[in-house]
Amino acid sequence: DSGVTQTPKHLITATGQRVTLRCSPRSGDLSVYWYQQSLDQGLQFLIQYYNGEERAKGNILERFSAQQFPDLHSELNLSSLELGDSALYFCASSVEGPGTGELFFGEGSRLTVL
Amino acid sequence: DQQVKQNSPSLSVQEGRISILNCDYTNSMFDYFLWYKKYPAEGPTFLISISSIKDKNEDGRFTVFLNKSAKHLSLHIVPSQPGDSAVYFCAASARRTGANNLFFGTGTRLTVIP
Numbered sequence: 001d002s003g004v005t006q007t008p009k010h011l012i013t014a015t016g017q018r019v020t021l022r023c024s025p026r027s028g029d030l031s032v033y034w035y036q037q038s039l040d041q042g043l044q045f046l047i048q049y050y051n052g053e054e055r056a057k058g059n060i061l062e063r064f065s066a067q068q069f070p071d072l073h074s075e076l077n078l079s080s081l082e083l084g085d086s087a088l089y090f091c092a093s094s095v096e097g098p099g100t101g102e103l104f105f106g107e108g109s110r111l112t113v114l
Numbered sequence: 115d116q117q118v119k120q121n122s123p124s125l126s127v128q129e130g131r132i133s134i135l136n137c138d139y140t141n142s143m144f145d146y147f148l149w150y151k152k153y154p155a156e157g158p159t160f161l162i163s164i165s166s167i168k169d170k171n172e173d174g175r176f177t178v179f180l181n182k183s184a185k186h187l188s189l190h191i192v193p194s195q196p197g198d199s200a201v202y203f204c205a206a207s208a209r210r211t212g213a214n215n216l217f218f219g220t221g222t223r224l225t226v227i228p
Binding site: 002004031033035041042043044045048056058090092094096102103104105106107108 | 116118120148150155156157158159160163203205213214215216217218219220221
């Protein structure tokens, strides 16, 4: 158990819809990262938040947005869903500053768009 | 643009033998490298890491080698065990820039045959 909690574990929805994925980081971790893993692909970095502020942005579509709340949990909002958005979405958290640089991952949310 | 590449999608090894997983990167700013292991229906878990100031790091049966001039790293598992069967992801970050977000390869599926 990494200590990172993601909900829901599975989600099936239709094209054009909007969904929200939720992540609770490990206790004490201020940074939250979102990654997308499509079929047979590596994990693509989407976005990072640190203590409520956006820290880094990767290949995140304009239809996607995220935020980190004062209690440090984070939500990833996916809108106007397309078939190609079907993927595993992972959240990870870390302690910033000197250290191993290791990210701790949740079990992922599997999104299926029909 | 895939900055971290794992060109072997799969590898099969006999139990007790050495497993060697390879990874190449293109970004010269990367200075920290990690290997993650992923079982089905679970999130990636950290295995071992190496800083660019080193060329080798060992942890039990796992050793990571870094060749900066070739922009290449490898993970050696000796001896390989059936429980090592999983997908292994190579990852890199440019911590000198203050960024902790990781760039991942597409993974290598290791199968250890009993």
